[in-house]
Amino acid sequence: MNLSQTFLGVTFENPTVLASGILGITASSWRAVARGGAGAVTTKSLWPVEHQGNRNPTIISTEHWTLNAVGVPDAGPAKAKEEIAEFLKDHPVPLIANVIGLVPEEFAAITEVVVPLKPDFLEVNLSTPTFRKLRGKLFAEDANEAAKIIRAVKEVSGVVPVFAKLTPDVPTIGEIARACVDAGANGITAINTAGPGMAIDLRSRMPILAAHSGGLSGPALKPIAVRCIAEIYDATGGKVPIIGTGGVYTGEDALELMLAGATLVGIGTAVAERGIDVFKKVCDEIQMWCTNEGVWEIRDLVGGMHRELSKTIEN
Ligand SMILES: Cc1cc2nc3c(=O)[nH]c(=O)nc-3n(C[C@H](O)[C@H](O)[C@H](O)COP(=O)(O)O)c2cc1C
Numbered sequence: 583m584n585l586s587q588t589f590l591g592v593t594f595e596n597p598t599v600l601a602s603g604i605l606g607i608t609a610s611s612w613r614a615v616a617r618g619g620a621g622a623v624t625t626k627s628l629w630p631v632e633h634q635g636n637r638n639p640t641i642i643s644t645e646h647w648t649l650n651a652v653g654v655p656d657a658g659p660a661k662a663k664e665e666i667a668e669f670l671k672d673h674p675v676p677l678i679a680n681v682i683g684l685v686p687e688e689f690a691a692i693t694e695v696v697v698p699l700k701p702d703f704l705e706v707n708l709s710t711p712t713f714r715k716l717r718g719k720l721f722a723e724d725a726n727e728a729a730k731i732i733r734a735v736k737e738v739s740g741v742v743p744v745f746a747k748l749t750p751d752v753p754t755i756g757e758i759a760r761a762c763v764d765a766g767a768n769g770i771t772a773i774n775t776a777g778p779g780m781a782i783d784l785r786s787r788m789p790i791l792a793a794h795s796g797g798l799s800g801p802a803l804k805p806i807a808v809r810c811i812a813e814i815y816d817a818t819g820g821k822v823p824i825i826g827t828g829g830v831y832t833g834e835d836a837l838e839l840m841l842a843g844a845t846l847v848g849i850g851t852a853v854a855e856r857g858i859d860v861f862k863k864v865c866d867e868i869q870m871w872c873t874n875e876g877v878w879e880i881r882d883l884v885g886g887m888h889r890e891l892s893k894t895i896e897n
Contacts, residue, residue: 583872585621585865585880587845589823590743590768592676592702594846596621597836597868597880598861601827601850602680602705602747603627603652605858607661609668616674619862622846623675625666627682627707630691632658636712637792642781643800648851649779651712651796654682659695666699676702678825680747682710684717686734694738704742705825706735706767709749709774711797722749722774725761736766743768745825748810750776750803755810756817769823771848772810775799800851804829808842812887815843820885831856833867840880841887 585596600623605611612623635655642649656662669677679701683689693704708722708731721727728746735744746762748755750773759770775797781790789795807828814824826844829851830836836847852860868880877883 583869583878583880585868587881589845590703592743594621594676596861596865597840597844597846598864599678599825599827599846599848600624600853600861601848602678602707603654604850604853607657607665609665612669612677613674614858615861618857618859619865620675620849621861622678622702624678624705624848625662625680627654627656627680627710628659628662628692628696629654629656629682630659630688630695632656639791640793640796642790642796643851643854646800647779647798647802648800648854649777649781649791649796649798650775651778651791651793653712653793654710659692663695663699666696666701670699670701678703678705678745680705680707681735682707686731689731690734690738693735697738697740697742701742703745703769704735704739705745705747705771706731707747707774709747711749711751711775711778712793712795714778720749720751722747722758723752725758728758729761729765732762732765732767745769745771747771747774748814749774750806750810750828754813756813759814759822760817763818763822769825770814770818771825771827772814773803773807773828776803776806799828801829801831804835804838808838811839811842811844815885815888820888830864831860833864833869833871836864836868837871837883840883841885843885843888845881845884
């Protein structure tokens, strides 16, 4: 069973990817994730200037969902450069540099910082839900605004492929994805956390998170991720690589996202529950399923649901 795939000039030994914002931003934590079996790692969102995060508590988890309002804290571009350069010295797995900003110039500025380090892909975060508090709406809620950011990044990204990271909280995610691709995006990451949601402590009658609300991730997000990926795959004619992310805990979850159209599968919230070697566990589960089903190439599964659906329409 071959779990590896090569696309946009990069080889991934397996389809699992550390999702952005999980396990901090140090070369040593990314190396630990690579040893835990990840096929690639994503940095947390990098700003062009240092940013403080929100006050604690910033995370609340149940077995069904997690809410987070960490507020995208960042130690600034000098620290990011140092850690990315250190990781890329031996480059155990591909690195995806995730960038963020409040205006197109900020996205371009941080892209110019990371591109000389030669990350494998750039991921443009257009979709952290808590950004609604900072700028009213998310870039990924509006096709024109999303395209404007992608164009600003593409002007300075050189040969590094660019992925647009989208929010599920829109009526037509396929249209937003297509606008990003038309603006030059080489791939789509879907999805970011949803909501935001809120949880209340019954005794104090107060919101549990200091920021009151936070982005929803974990198992409850998976069916929404599957539908979003399927719509993006349809809207882009199955020709654009998708990093599917949202509620993946097991190999079967990962396979479901791949059948919807994901080429790679991001894993975030599950790291807290299944441990840093969740990537290896998920790959073992994929291997076992594929062996039982007689599937020998993982890439044969990508978009499989769409091929089955078209057979039923043809007949
Ligand atoms: C604590 C936490 C921090 C996150 N920080 C970021 C971030 O900095 N940038 C980003 O693009 N996504 C961020 N995300 C979103 C994840 O990358 C992912 O898209 C989302 O959590 C859905 O995947 P999951 O259900 O596997 O966690 C964060 C998620 C969590 C739980």
